[in-house]
Amino acid sequence: MKKLLSMFALVTMLGFGFTGNTYAEDAAPVAEAATAVAPAAEAAAAAVAPAATEVAPAAAPAPVPNKGDTAWMLIATVLVSLMVIPGLALFYGGLVRQKNMLSVLMQVFMIFSLMGVLWAIYGYSVAFTGGSPYFGGLSKAFLAGVTPESLGATFSKGTYIPELVFVAFQLTFAAITPALIVGAFAERMKFSAILVFMVLWFTFSYLPLAHMVWYWDGPDAITTAASLETVVANAGWLWAKGALDFAGGTVVHINAGVAGLVGAIMVGKRIGYGKEAMTPHSLTLTMVGAALLWVGWFGFNAGSNLEANGYAALALVNTFIATGAATLSWTFSEWLLKGKPSMLGAVSGAVAGLVAITPACGFVGPMGAIVIGLLVSPICYFMVAKVKYVLGYDDALDVFGIHAIGGVFGALATGVFVNPALGGVGVVDYVANGVAAYDFGAQMTAQIYAVVTAIVLSAVVSFIAFKIVDVLIGLRVSEEAEREGLDTSQHGERAYHN
Numbered sequence: 245m246k247k248l249l250s251m252f253a254l255v256t257m258l259g260f261g262f263t264g265n266t267y268a269e270d271a272a273p274v275a276e277a278a279t280a281v282a283p284a285a286e287a288a289a290a291a292v293a294p295a296a297t298e299v300a301p302a303a304a305p306a307p308v309p310n311k312g313d314t315a316w317m318l319i320a321t322v323l324v325s326l327m328v329i330p331g332l333a334l335f336y337g338g339l340v341r342q343k344n345m346l347s348v349l350m351q352v353f354m355i356f357s358l359m360g361v362l363w364a365i366y367g368y369s370v371a372f373t374g375g376s377p378y379f380g381g382l383s384k385a386f387l388a389g390v391t392p393e394s395l396g397a398t399f400s401k402g403t404y405i406p407e408l409v410f411v412a413f414q415l416t417f418a419a420i421t422p423a424l425i426v427g428a429f430a431e432r433m434k435f436s437a438i439l440v441f442m443v444l445w446f447t448f449s450y451l452p453l454a455h456m457v458w459y460w461d462g463p464d465a466i467t468t469a470a471s472l473e474t475v476v477a478n479a480g481w482l483w484a485k486g487a488l489d490f491a492g493g494t495v496v497h498i499n500a501g502v503a504g505l506v507g508a509i510m511v512g513k514r515i516g517y518g519k520e521a522m523t524p525h526s527l528t529l530t531m532v533g534a535a536l537l538w539v540g541w542f543g544f545n546a547g548s549n550l551e552a553n554g555y556a557a558l559a560l561v562n563t564f565i566a567t568g569a570a571t572l573s574w575t576f577s578e579w580l581l582k583g584k585p586s587m588l589g590a591v592s593g594a595v596a597g598l599v600a601i602t603p604a605c606g607f608v609g610p611m612g613a614i615v616i617g618l619l620v621s622p623i624c625y626f627m628v629a630k631v632k633y634v635l636g637y638d639d640a641l642d643v644f645g646i647h648a649i650g651g652v653f654g655a656l657a658t659g660v661f662v663n664p665a666l667g668g669v670g671v672v673d674y675v676a677n678g679v680a681a682y683d684f685g686a687q688m689t690a691q692i693y694a695v696v697t698a699i700v701l702s703a704v705v706s707f708i709a710f711k712i713v714d715v716l717i718g719l720r721v722s723e724e725a726e727r728e729g730l731d732t733s734q735h736g737e738r739a740y741h742n
Contacts, residue, residue, distance in 0.1 A: 328540075569618045
């Protein structure tokens with residue numbers, strides 16, 4: 245009897261491990277102990293069995309979102325909204341002529357509103373549910389199943405945020421991207437045509453690209469090499485290829501910039517372009533808008549980390565210094581070539597830096613961010629000051645020259661400066677729970693795939709969408725309406741009254 249009680253006590257201590265907590269990984273030692281003592285005697289085995297049942301591991305507790313991460317993401321969402329209204333609206337509005345100021349404000353404001361509604365109806369579901377490598381399904385159309393209790397994965401295992409927060413954060417991305425496009429054909433396109441085009445472009449260009457670049461099952465789905473293969477098979481096409489885009493270099497900037505170029509060409513040049521002065525009517529408002537863009541961009545970039553941790557801080561620091569470097573680079577380039585540094589050049593450089601660091605901000609080190617900022621401005625400056633006029637297209641507010649070109653450069657630079665040897669943080673290996681070995685050839689191939697896919701998809705969808713709108717509505721206002729100004733001819737209002 246003493247022997248039996250001793251064995252019972254031994255098994256009990258092994259099962260509980262002298263602690264009141266039992267975890268899933270404790271199951272193996274318990275099983276080993278039971279196996280070791282079972283051959284002792286049939287009676288002993290019978291006595292041990294109830295004990296083994298009593299110490300069965302408890303079910304893992306349901307994950308609970310961290311309140312700090314949730315609070316940060318709510319703030320980041322509001323910051324991105326600030327980028328659009330009033331940031332982008334004032335930035336673009338100040339750059340057009342006085343008679344078209346209100347039209348640009350109206351376009352940005354309405355696109356922001358329209359995209360938010362479409363995002364809730366079907367956009368979120370198409371972008372962020374499984375379906376195919378190229379677009380998701382409609383299982384969450386009308387936000388079906390998205391409740392205050394449902395969770396969204398982040399980039400750390402076991403870490404979640406409320407899914408509604410993720411929905412709102414991504415809504416702001418879906419809203420600003422189409423709004424960027426209007427700068428390319430500002431001052432001459434019908435308001436109704438813009439809205440119809442945006443619905444088509446959002447549906448067939450933005451949503452598929454967002455799915456291809458950003459959709460995956462989350463880190464908790466990856467535990468072994470076999471599970472990684474499953475996640476890759478279910479993920480978006482470009483994510484599966486290993487393309488890196490932290491906050492939207494391909495999805496937002498290349499996508500919008502290429503659509504802007506197509507629109508500028510298909511809508512045609514403004515009346516008097518190249519013959520009449522078309523200088524910005526208020527660089528003061530443009531500077532205010534650029535400053536709001538920069539501040540809001542911290543939510544755009546650092547918020548894309550989805551957690552309030554060191555990687556969010558890295559993205560924030562990189563957004564500071566890359567933008568500063570690009571501002572300096574553009575200003576001194578202009579100063580050297582034109583003899584005077586301009587406010588327009590400074591804000592253009594700032595936006596170029598923001599665009600270029602967007603895909604890289606959470607992957608590169610601060611020194612890599614400075615290099616990216618210093619290099620992107622001369623490239624974009626050359627595009628808007630020389631190439632645009634040589635090719636003869638009227639990209640009114642340089643959407644292609646800054647967003648598309650800056651986005652391409654940033655996406656490719658991400659593949660270079662993610663290298664830990666150059667100060668980058670590398671790419672996470674979720675199977676080994678560490679940093680994967682850097683492969684320059686493989687990473688740059690993935691980045692090129694992403695860049696080319698974004699260019700081709702946006703160009704094809706934009707061309708077809710503009711053609712459809714042209715047939716149904718017509719793209720351009722009349723010559724009389726354009727000369728009068730879109731404020732009064734399209735909206736019956738004026739931004740200013742003398």
